[in-house]
Amino acid sequence: MRTRRDADDHVAACLALLEQRAPRPLTLVDMARLLGLEQYDRKSLRAALDAAVTTNRLRRIGKTRYQWLRDAERGSARADGSGRAVRGGRTTEGGRAGGGAARGRGAARGRGASAELEGRYVRVRAGFGFVEVSGRAAAQFPRDLFVPAGMEGAALHGDQVRVEIVRRDPRTQRSVGRVVAVTQSVHHEIVGTLERHGIRWFALPFDERLPAVELVGATLPQAQDAGLVARVRLLRATAVSHGVRGELDAVLGPADDAEVQFLAIASEHSLRLAFAPETLQQAAALPEDPAAADYSGRDDLRDLPFVTIDGETARDFDDAVCLAAQPDGGACLWVAIADVSHYVRPGSALDVEAAARGTSVYFPDRAIPMLPERLSSQLCSLMPQRDRLVLVAELHYDRAGQRREARFYRAVIRSRARLTYTQVAGMLSDAQTAEIGAWREQFGELLPQLQRMRGLMQSLYAQRLRAGSLDLDLPEALVDLSEAGRSVGIRFALRNDAHRLIEEFMLEANRAVAAWLRDADLPFPYRVHEPPRPDDVDELNELLAPFGLRVDYDGVVQPGDVQRLLDQLEGHRLGRALSRQVLRALRQAQYSTRNAGHFGLAFPIYCHFTSPIRRYPDLLVHRQIGRLLDGDVELARAEAEAIEAAAVRSSQSERQAMEAERAMLDLRKADFMLAHLLEPEPGAVVSVISAGLFIELDAYPIEGMLRADDLPGDRYYYIEAERALKGARTRQRYRLGDRVVVEATNVSLQRRQIDFALVRRLETESPPGPPLPPRRKRAERPTSRKRTARAATPRRGGRRRS
Numbered sequence: 001m002r003t004r005r006d007a008d009d010h011v012a013a014c015l016a017l018l019e020q021r022a023p024r025p026l027t028l029v030d031m032a033r034l035l036g037l038e039q040y041d042r043k044s045l046r047a048a049l050d051a052a053v054t055t056n057r058l059r060r061i062g063k064t065r066y067q068w069l070r071d072a073e074r075g076s077a078r079a080d081g082s083g084r085a086v087r088g089g090r091t092t093e094g095g096r097a098g099g100g101a102a103r104g105r106g107a108a109r110g111r112g113a114s115a116e117l118e119g120r121y122v123r124v125r126a127g128f129g130f131v132e133v134s135g136r137a138a139a140q141f142p143r144d145l146f147v148p149a150g151m152e153g154a155a156l157h158g159d160q161v162r163v164e165i166v167r168r169d170p171r172t173q174r175s176v177g178r179v180v181a182v183t184q185s186v187h188h189e190i191v192g193t194l195e196r197h198g199i200r201w202f203a204l205p206f207d208e209r210l211p212a213v214e215l216v217g218a219t220l221p222q223a224q225d226a227g228l229v230a231r232v233r234l235l236r237a238t239a240v241s242h243g244v245r246g247e248l249d250a251v252l253g254p255a256d257d258a259e260v261q262f263l264a265i266a267s268e269h270s271l272r273l274a275f276a277p278e279t280l281q282q283a284a285a286l287p288e289d290p291a292a293a294d295y296s297g298r299d300d301l302r303d304l305p306f307v308t309i310d311g312e313t314a315r316d317f318d319d320a321v322c323l324a325a326q327p328d329g330g331a332c333l334w335v336a337i338a339d340v341s342h343y344v345r346p347g348s349a350l351d352v353e354a355a356a357r358g359t360s361v362y363f364p365d366r367a368i369p370m371l372p373e374r375l376s377s378q379l380c381s382l383m384p385q386r387d388r389l390v391l392v393a394e395l396h397y398d399r400a401g402q403r404r405e406a407r408f409y410r411a412v413i414r415s416r417a418r419l420t421y422t423q424v425a426g427m428l429s430d431a432q433t434a435e436i437g438a439w440r441e442q443f444g445e446l447l448p449q450l451q452r453m454r455g456l457m458q459s460l461y462a463q464r465l466r467a468g469s470l471d472l473d474l475p476e477a478l479v480d481l482s483e484a485g486r487s488v489g490i491r492f493a494l495r496n497d498a499h500r501l502i503e504e505f506m507l508e509a510n511r512a513v514a515a516w517l518r519d520a521d522l523p524f525p526y527r528v529h530e531p532p533r534p535d536d537v538d539e540l541n542e543l544l545a546p547f548g549l550r551v552d553y554d555g556v557v558q559p560g561d562v563q564r565l566l567d568q569l570e571g572h573r574l575g576r577a578l579s580r581q582v583l584r585a586l587r588q589a590q591y592s593t594r595n596a597g598h599f600g601l602a603f604p605i606y607c608h609f610t611s612p613i614r615r616y617p618d619l620l621v622h623r624q625i626g627r628l629l630d631g632d633v634e635l636a637r638a639e640a641e642a643i644e645a646a647a648v649r650s651s652q653s654e655r656q657a658m659e660a661e662r663a664m665l666d667l668r669k670a671d672f673m674l675a676h677l678l679e680p681e682p683g684a685v686v687s688v689i690s691a692g693l694f695i696e697l698d699a700y701p702i703e704g705m706l707r708a709d710d711l712p713g714d715r716y717y718y719i720e721a722e723r724a725l726k727g728a729r730t731r732q733r734y735r736l737g738d739r740v741v742v743e744a745t746n747v748s749l750q751r752r753q754i755d756f757a758l759v760r761r762l763e764t765e766s767p768p769g770p771p772l773p774p775r776r777k778r779a780e781r782p783t784s785r786k787r788t789a790r791a792a793t794p795r796r797g798g799r800r801r802s
Helices: 004-021 028-035 042-054 098-111 135-140 258-268 277-284 349-357 373-379 421-428 434-442 444-466 497-519 534-547 559-569 575-585 616-630 633-637 640-674
Strands: 058-061 065-068 084-087 090-093 116-123 129-133 145-147 160-168 175-184 189-197 200-205 213-215 229-235 245-253 307-310 319-325 331-338 387-397 403-414 417-420 476-481 487-493 526-528 590-592 681-689 692-697 703-707 716-719 724-727 733-735 739-748 753-761
Touching: 004 028, 004 042, 004 065, 028 042, 028 716, 042 058, 042 065, 116 135, 116 145, 116 175, 129 135, 145 160, 189 245, 189 258, 200 245, 213 229, 229 258, 245 258, 258 640, 277 349, 277 373, 307 421, 307 444, 307 497, 319 444, 319 497, 331 444, 331 497, 349 616, 349 640, 387 497, 387 616, 403 497, 403 616, 417 421, 421 434, 421 444, 421 497, 434 444, 444 497, 476 640, 487 640, 497 526, 497 616, 534 575, 559 575, 575 681, 590 640, 616 633, 616 640, 640 739, 640 753, 681 733, 692 739, 703 739
Parallel strands: 145 175, 213 245, 307 417, 703 753
Antiparallel strands: 058 065, 084 090, 116 129, 116 160, 129 145, 160 175, 189 200, 189 229, 200 213, 229 245, 307 319, 319 331, 331 387, 387 403, 476 487, 526 590, 681 692, 681 739, 692 703, 716 724, 724 733, 739 753
16 A cells, blocks of 8 residues: 555655756656656656646656756746746746856856857757757767757757857767857747737747747737637847747638648748749749850750650759760760759849758648749740750760760750650550550650660669669658648659669769869869768667668778668568668768768769759859859869858758658648548557657558557556567567557647557567677767658659759
8 A cells, every 4th residue: 555655755756866867858657667666656646746847846848758957947937838938038948048058158168168160959859959060170070069958048949050069978978069159040930829828928839849939019819819820920039038039920820721731841940932022033034935145155956855754743854864876886875954053143132042942842732942933944944845055964885884985065955855754664664555555656756765765774773783872762652632732642652764764864964073073173062971870880780680680891881781781671571661770870961062972872972963953052063064164263163162151051951851841741641640540550660769669550651659658558668778668567578560550549730740559469470680799899989869861862753862
């Protein structure tokens, strides 16, 4: 029988544990496990901890986790029910405390502060954050700087900041920093849910890493607006203690409205929606087609049978290809790329806007272009039967498919046809259907060229794999939408020879251009992908060990080491899930004027040249090509510093775009599952964390969370060494690959999350693999936070970011 004294002792022990583990938040299950409590009054303990939240001893994060509040964080804070605190005249989440930052500043000065570094501040929901160092100092800090809660100053998630090193954590070997200044605020407005607290109104951003925003000014919401979504213009504070405030711009509507969801994601990821008036004016002044004077100094290739090959929904056609057989048995490949640099001049309004956007962003139902439609979908789009200005990479191959020569020049072309991947794959197949027959009749004169292209593609693809290039051909999830914009289907997009054909030709052009510019000793934005860190590969090996798999390597990881593992995953029942884990162990590709090679492609030198309509680094490469063609070598070399700065910004823009595209896909998946609640579906465990299991359904490429607290029949806790959840009483384990039947019980469109409940467990064939050999000792073993960035991500239309 438990007594009141036992309950009081349990509360005291939990509070002491939370203080000891600060700033790490813990659930009741975590605390009971760490304290060895076999029995306790869950309801009473939760009530006592909630009382500690109201008295500012603790902070509640979400519904289940509690975090110790340090003295500097307490102040006069009070909980607003969302896990975000409203303090005096300012709002915070996760302990945004000026006092803590001030003490950090004093401590740093006392020890002698390090030089200041710059990077992007990324906050996690627990309150702390990281800064990924950018620029030349990045090589000295391969690991992100850790920024404890309270030392982020006035920075918001995503801001560009200047940070000062205050110490080095001897346990993790990670540098700890303090934000000293925000150099670029990326959030000028937010989209959030309106909540009223007394006479004050707040907007709670959809992204929980951003704090609640107090609404000020003459225009405030009406009583009936509570719960609706609004757009708010931020008034960034000049001092930390002023908090985050904003002025109401517009009440947008309910959270399940498709347009509101789009605006929320665009705001969350700082995407620019409207073009500046001067940008649109410059675009409107451009002609619909090139003028005759524009052809001067260009090769006339309008007699060559160029074609474009893209996805069915593509609207910007920035590359066209043509292939001709040569008398010696070889082939000549022309890769023509829209000459965007002819129209977008350095320093113009169009250029400033393109540089700020960095990339186009593609969603299932729309795109946010880098350039206005007058350019991206008309003047610079290689539409059929229209004269267009291009930069050409002319590549000559011998009969074995080895490239022997490359030329680069300006030209004018006229595309013969706008083909889709489906059409090309169908015409090249052995299938005999009425639709394919109609395509063969319509494009009959182009069919021999397409067949030659497939032959060259197969040769290039085989060469690339033999050289060690990774074959990470993960399928892309596609969303089928109704006329009303609701998700009615989620499926995998299958890749075919038409996708590979264009991919190989674009890779060849990019490689050739990079080598040419390097040989001319010109600065340009390389596309670099550094080898994975051995520590990350060791962590991957620990995950793979139960399946008898591993990456074998000697000192430095080579592409072939990873490819051998991928070969073993071919046909594996968990091949797709484990391949994603491999991808997460790789570093993210980025742009830099310092060449570090491309690990994933196994290319010693590489750049992006083929998509200047949608990627700013490609436009920079085009400009350097133009300067080299014009003999302006010194001018080209003088651009080194500006190109490096643009490369850093473009890498950041690409990451924001990828995160936004992933968020929209998650939203569409959640929207789809709203119509399939409580429908039992089989699936597999694809990830295990302390909070629960991520389940991927068999029928759809959809993941959801099965929370540990919701597993029936026992209390489950996480065993890190086994990557498993283990029952405290039954000792039953849930591991990666286990088969289950689940049903969706809750879907949050705002959080873009799906919650599953267990229906039953299925038999799983999962014999344990051989144990891993002991890990090699290293002088430094920094812990790594979970990575979500990827080295190669599919884009709309089936092409990949490589």
